[in-house]
Amino acid sequence: MTTPLLSLQGLTKAYPGVVANDQVSFDIGEGEVHALLGENGAGKSTLVKMIYGLVKPDSGTMLLRGQVFAPPEPRAARADGIAMVFQHFSLFDALNVAENIALGMENPPPMGDLASRIREVSETYGLPLDPYRTVGDLSAGERQRVEIIRCLLQDPKLLIMDEPTSVLTPQEVEILFETLNKLRSEGTSILYISHKLEEIRTLCDHATILRLGKNVGACIPAETSARDMAEMMVGSTLQTPERSGREFGDVALDVSGLSVPSPSEFGTALKNVHMTVRKGEVLGIGGVAGNGQDELLGVLSGEIPTAADAIKFNGQPIGKLGPTARRKLGVLTAPEERLGHAAAPDMSLTENALLTGSVREGLESNGFMKWSETKNFAERIIGAFDVRTPGPDNAARSLSGGNLQKFVIGREVLQSPDVLVVNQPTWGVDAAAAAAIRQAILDLAAKGTAVVCISQDLDELMEISDSFAALNEGRLSAPRETTGLTVDEIGLMMGGAHGMEVAHV
Amino acid sequence: MIVLEKRPQPSKAWSYATPLVAVLATMVFGGVLFAILGKNPVEAIGTIFWEPLFGEFSFYYRPQLLVKGAPLVLIAIGLSLGFRAGIWNIGAEGQYIMGAIFGAGAGLAFYPLDAWYIFPIMVIAGAFGGWLWAMIPAILKVRFGTNEILVSLMLVYVAEQMLASVSLGLLKNPEGFGFPGSRNLQSYESAHNAELIAGSGMHWGVVAALIAVIFAYVLLNRHMLGFHIRLTGEAPRAAKFAGVNPARLILFCLGLSGALAGLAGMFEVSGPSGVVSIDFNVGYGFTAIIVAFLGRLHPVGILLAGFLMALTYIGGEIAQSQLGLPAAAIQVFQGMLLFFLLAFDLLTNYRIRAARSEVA
Numbered sequence: 110m111t112t113p114l115l116s117l118q119g120l121t122k123a124y125p126g127v128v129a130n131d132q133v134s135f136d137i138g139e140g141e142v143h144a145l146l147g148e149n150g151a152g153k154s155t156l157v158k159m160i161y162g163l164v165k166p167d168s169g170t171m172l173l174r175g176q177v178f179a180p181p182e183p184r185a186a187r188a189d190g191i192a193m194v195f196q197h198f199s200l201f202d203a204l205n206v207a208e209n210i211a212l213g214m215e216n217p218p219p220m221g222d223l224a225s226r227i228r229e230v231s232e233t234y235g236l237p238l239d240p241y242r243t244v245g246d247l248s249a250g251e252r253q254r255v256e257i258i259r260c261l262l263q264d265p266k267l268l269i270m271d272e273p274t275s276v277l278t279p280q281e282v283e284i285l286f287e288t289l290n291k292l293r294s295e296g297t298s299i300l301y302i303s304h305k306l307e308e309i310r311t312l313c314d315h316a317t318i319l320r321l322g323k324n325v326g327a328c329i330p331a332e333t334s335a336r337d338m339a340e341m342m343v344g345s346t347l348q349t350p351e352r353s354g355r356e357f358g359d360v361a362l363d364v365s366g367l368s369v370p371s372p373s374e375f376g377t378a379l380k381n382v383h384m385t386v387r388k389g390e391v392l393g394i395g396g397v398a399g400n401g402q403d404e405l406l407g408v409l410s411g412e413i414p415t416a417a418d419a420i421k422f423n424g425q426p427i428g429k430l431g432p433t434a435r436r437k438l439g440v441l442t443a444p445e446e447r448l449g450h451a452a453a454p455d456m457s458l459t460e461n462a463l464l465t466g467s468v469r470e471g472l473e474s475n476g477f478m479k480w481s482e483t484k485n486f487a488e489r490i491i492g493a494f495d496v497r498t499p500g501p502d503n504a505a506r507s508l509s510g511g512n513l514q515k516f517v518i519g520r521e522v523l524q525s526p527d528v529l530v531v532n533q534p535t536w537g538v539d540a541a542a543a544a545a546i547r548q549a550i551l552d553l554a555a556k557g558t559a560v561v562c563i564s565q566d567l568d569e570l571m572e573i574s575d576s577f578a579a580l581n582e583g584r585l586s587a588p589r590e591t592t593g594l595t596v597d598e599i600g601l602m603m604g605g606a607h608g609m610e611v612a613h614v
Numbered sequence: 615m616i617v618l619e620k621r622p623q624p625s626k627a628w629s630y631a632t633p634l635v636a637v638l639a640t641m642v643f644g645g646v647l648f649a650i651l652g653k654n655p656v657e658a659i660g661t662i663f664w665e666p667l668f669g670e671f672s673f674y675y676r677p678q679l680l681v682k683g684a685p686l687v688l689i690a691i692g693l694s695l696g697f698r699a700g701i702w703n704i705g706a707e708g709q710y711i712m713g714a715i716f717g718a719g720a721g722l723a724f725y726p727l728d729a730w731y732i733f734p735i736m737v738i739a740g741a742f743g744g745w746l747w748a749m750i751p752a753i754l755k756v757r758f759g760t761n762e763i764l765v766s767l768m769l770v771y772v773a774e775q776m777l778a779s780v781s782l783g784l785l786k787n788p789e790g791f792g793f794p795g796s797r798n799l800q801s802y803e804s805a806h807n808a809e810l811i812a813g814s815g816m817h818w819g820v821v822a823a824l825i826a827v828i829f830a831y832v833l834l835n836r837h838m839l840g841f842h843i844r845l846t847g848e849a850p851r852a853a854k855f856a857g858v859n860p861a862r863l864i865l866f867c868l869g870l871s872g873a874l875a876g877l878a879g880m881f882e883v884s885g886p887s888g889v890v891s892i893d894f895n896v897g898y899g900f901t902a903i904i905v906a907f908l909g910r911l912h913p914v915g916i917l918l919a920g921f922l923m924a925l926t927y928i929g930g931e932i933a934q935s936q937l938g939l940p941a942a943a944i945q946v947f948q949g950m951l952l953f954f955l956l957a958f959d960l961l962t963n964y965r966i967r968a969a970r971s972e973v974a
Contacts, residue, residue: 125622412854433857444855453849455624463841464856476838507622 112175114139114298115160115267120169122155129155131322132169137267140296142289144309144330146342147319148511148539153302156319157269160300161193162186184215190266194256194273196537202245202375209244210259230261234288245375249398250281257288268292269300274308275536275565278397278603279596286312304540305568306335320344343541355575358388361559362409362440362528363421367428369408377401377583379408384578384588386528386559391550392588393574394563396603401583402563403445406532409561410442411435422528436468439527443517445536445563447510451517454506458498461505462487462520469524486523494519495545511538515546522549529553532563547573567599579603618964629910629962636954637922643954644947653937661936662929662947675932677815679924681886685710685878687823687920689902691830692871694911698834699846701867705751705766706875707899708773709744713876714883715780716743718796718890721805722785725797732804736880737818744876745869747773752868756861762868774895781892795891799884807885819881823920826874830913843867875899904952910959926951 113136122130129152137143147153158164160171162180171178173189180186183193200209207224211217218226224240231238236254244252253273260268270289274282289299289312301313309316310330318326318341326341367382379401386392396402407413409420411432420428422440430438444450452461463483467473472483487501494515498508505513518534534550535543551573554560563580564570570577571591578588579602586602641663645655666675689706696703703709717740724732751765780786785796799805810816834840846853846863854860878898883890905923909915930944 410855411857431857431859432855436857442855446851449849450851450855453845453852455848456845460841460845464845464852467838473838477836478838478841480836504623 111139113137113172114141114174115178116172117156117160118170118172120156120159120166120171122152122159122164122166128322130159130166133319133322133324134169135317135324135327137298137300138315140293140298141315142293142299142301142313144313144316145300145302145319146304146306146309146316146338148342148541151319151342151539152322153319154271155322157193157271157300157302160186160267161191161269187263190264191269192260192263192265192267193269194253194260194271196271196273196275198252198256200244200252200255203243205241205243206238206247206255207240209255210240210262213259214262226262227258230258234258234261234291235284236288248400250277253277253285261292265297267298267300269302271302272304272537273301274303274305277565279567279600281397282308304538304543306330306338306540307568309338310335318342339540342539355389357390357575358557359423360385361388361423362386362561363424364409365419365421367408367415367419369404369413369415371401371404372407372413376404379404380583382583382585384561384585386561388527388557388559389554390576391554391560391562391574393570393577393591394561394580394585395565395567395570395577395599396580398565400580402532402580404583405580405585406442406444406530406563409440409530410444411440432465433468436465436524439469440530441465441469441521441524441526441528442530443521443532443534445532447513447517448506452505452513455504457504458491458496458501458508458516459484459487461516462490462501465520466524490516490519490523493523494549495542511542514538515542518546518549522553525556526553526558528559528561530561530563533565534562535564535566535569543569567596577602617967618960619967620964621962624962625965632958632961633908633915633918633955636951636958639954639958640947640951643950647943647946647950648939651939651943653939658933658937658939661933662926662944665932665936666925666928669932673813675928677809677813678928679921680815680820681817682927683920683924684817684820684823685882685898686902686905686923687917688819688826688878688881689871689875689899690905690909690916690920691823691826691913692874693902694906694909694913694916695830695833695840695843696867696871697847697906698911699843699863699867700850701864702763703748703751703766703868703871704763704903705748705768705770705773705899706871706902707895707897708766708770709747709872709875710879710882710899711770711773711777711895712747713740713744713879714890714894715777715785715879716740716746716876717880718799718805718883719780719785721799721802721884722797724804725802728804730804733807733884736805736884737877740876740880741873742876744879745873747876748868748872749865752865755868756864762864766868770899777890777894778892781890781894785890787889795889798888800888805884807881809885817881817885819878819885822877822881823917827913827917834913839866875902908952908955922951923948 115137118134120130120133133156145153155164159166162183162185178189180189207220207227210227211223217223227240236258238251238254238258244255273285277285292299303309313330316328316330317324320342364382364384368380370378377400384392408415411430415428417426417428422438427435448454463472463478466486470486472479472486484501490496491498491501496516497512518531521529534546550560550562562574574591576588577591577594579586581603641659645659648658649655666672666679689710693703693706717736720739721732721736747769750769751762754760754765755762781794787795787797807817834844842853842858842863845856846858887894901923905919906916909919926948933939934941934944
C-alpha cells in the first residue's frame, strides 16, 4: 500500500471538562476526497484545527507523507501544503478581491501580477471572479470562491473545507463539485466537512465518522445510505419529522408592497415583497444568503420599522410596531445569528430567556423582573428541547452552536406564537438536533401557527414547507405549492446560477 | 511558553480576587518605587494605607474619607450605568459644576430667609442643573448622532467658564470685599449641608451616595431597564431584537448620570466647600471615571473603589507632608493601582497556561 498523504495516529485533545478528540486515527490518501462526519460537538472542528496548526494535540502524531508533521501555527501548516476554507469567511467588505487575497499572503506579489494569477487560477478551475470587484458586492457563493482561490494560490496538497455548501444554490453546488473533482484529478486531497449526507455520497471517496470525540467508524459513502451514515453519526435511530394534517385557516400574516432600504451599507433592500401565510401553513423562503433574508427578518420582527399597512397580522396593520408590541400580539421571530442577535453571548441562559420571553411569559411586573419564573422558563426550554448545558446559569457562549440554536428556537416555540418567523433554524446544527427543531416547527404549525421559515437548506424547506418562495436581490418570487416542485424550478426561482459557469474540465 | 486560554465562562472567584491581588501588587511595586526614591517602603505604604484609618490623627482623616469618597461614588454610580450600555459620559465634571451652580444659586436666591424647604429645593435644583447639562450631549446624540464623548467633554470647559463667570458676577458675595466667590453657604443655616453627626464627616451627600448604590444595584439586578442597559452594552443587536429603544436609553443614562453628578456638586458646594468659587471643581468628575472602572461598573464595587480612591488621596497627602514624597510619586502609585487592576482583570476571562511547545 502506498504511503497516505496525511496519517493521523491517536490524536487526543482535551479541554477543561471535555475531551474533544480521543485517540482519533485515520488516513487521507493522495488525491482522495475524504469526508469528516459528525454531530455538532463531535470534535470535527478541533480535529481540523490540529491539522491546520491552530490547536496543538495533547498526544498522538500526524505524519505527512511519512514525515512527522506538527505545525506550531497555521503559517507552518500552509508552508507544508495544507490550506483551509473556513465556514465563516474572513474577508473585508470594503476591499476588493485581490486586496483581500493579498492580505492573507506572506509576500504578496505586486497587485497587477496577483490579479492575473487570480484570473488564471479562477479560469482553470471554473470559478470566474473579477479580482477588482469589491467583496461587499459579492454573493456568498462568490465570496466562497475568493476563499477557495486564496487557498489554491498556495498550491495545496490538502484542502480542508468546512461546510462549504451551506451558502450555495443547487447550481453553485454543482459548480463547486466540478472544481473539487478537477482538483482531485490533479492529485490534491480534500478533507470535506459537511452535514449534508447526500452531498458526501456524490462527492467523497471515504468517510470518517466522529461521535463524542471518538472515531466510531468509516465507510465508503457511495455504498452506504444516507440514513445509515446519519445513524452512525448520532448513534441511535433517527426520527424523520412528521406532521399531522395540513389544514389551513384564515390568513394570519399578510405582507403587501413591502419595500425597505437596508440598514447596512452592504445589505440588500427589500423590493415590493408580497406574501400571505395562513394559520397552520409553513411558508419556506429559499435563496442564497445576502439576498435580503436578514432584512426580511428584521422587518417582520419589528427591528426595522416600515409602513403600517405593509404588514398585517390578522388584518391589523403592525408595520410600525416595535418588537415588544409585536410579541404581545403573538408575532415571534428567531434571527439567524445566534450569538449577538438572538442571544447575548456573555449573559446566562436565564437572562437570555428573559430577552424575548418577558412579555408573553409574564416574567416582569411593573418593570421588575421575576427571576425565579424566568429561571423556570429557561429550565423549561432546556428540558423540552434537550439543550445540553449544566444549567440555566451558564453563559450562552458556553453552549455549542447547535445547543444554543435549540435554546433560541425553543424559547420562541414555547411562547406559543400565532406567527413564527425563523431564519436558518438549523444552520450548523447536527442531524438529530435539526430533526428535533423541524419537528417542533411542524408541531407548532399543526396547532395553527403560521410559520415563515427562511433557510438556505433546500432539503429542509422541501421537508417542512407547504409553499415555497425564493428571495433574489431583495425580491420575493410568487409562492408556489411545494409538492411537485423540481430542483431546476427552485434554482430558477432562486435567480439561476448567478453568472457562474461549469468548470472547463 | 505561556499562553492565554479563554475560559468558557468568566470566573466568579477571580472577579472577586483580582481587586485584592491588584492592591497587593500595587503595594509591592509601589514599595519598590518608594525604595528607589530613598524612602523606607514599609513606612511609606503604611502611611498611605494605615495612617488615615488607624493612625494618631485618624480622628481627623476618617471623616475626610467620607467627604472625598461620597462625591466620587455618587458620580461613578451614574456613569457606570451609561458605561454598562456603551454610552460614554466623560463630562461629569461639567455636570458637577452645573449642579453646584444651580444648587447654590437656588439657595442664595432665598438669602437670608430661614425656612426648612430651602435645602430640599437646592437638592432638586442641583440635580436639575446636572441633568440639564447632560441633556445637551444626549439630545444632540439622539437627534443628530453626535459623539457624546466629545460633546460632554467639551461642555466641561464651557461649565468651567460659567463657573468663573458666576463667581465673578451673578453669585459674587456682595459683602465679599470684591473677592471672587459666593457667600459661604456654611454660614447660611437653611442652605447648609451640615454634618449629620458632628465630626463624622457624614453629610447628606454620603447618604445620597449610599442610596444611589442601592438604587443602582436594584435597577441592574431586578428591573427590566437595568437588564436592557446591560443587554445594550453586551450585545447591541440583541438589545434591538429584544425591543430596546436606544434613544430612550441614551436619554435615561445620560440624564441620570448628569443628575447624580449635579447632586454631588450641590452637596459639595453647600457642605465641605461652602462657596462657589473659580477653583471650586477639583476633578471629581474625571476621577469618578476611574472609580467606576475600578469598581468594575458594579455598584458595590464602586462603593469600595470610591473608598479606596479616597484612601490613596488622603494617605498620599499624608505621605507627601510627613515623608516628603513627591506628588508625582503618589500619582504614579495611583496609576499603578488602576493598571494592575485592569491587567489582572484578564484572569477573569482567561486562564494562563504553560504551553508545551512540542507535540508528544
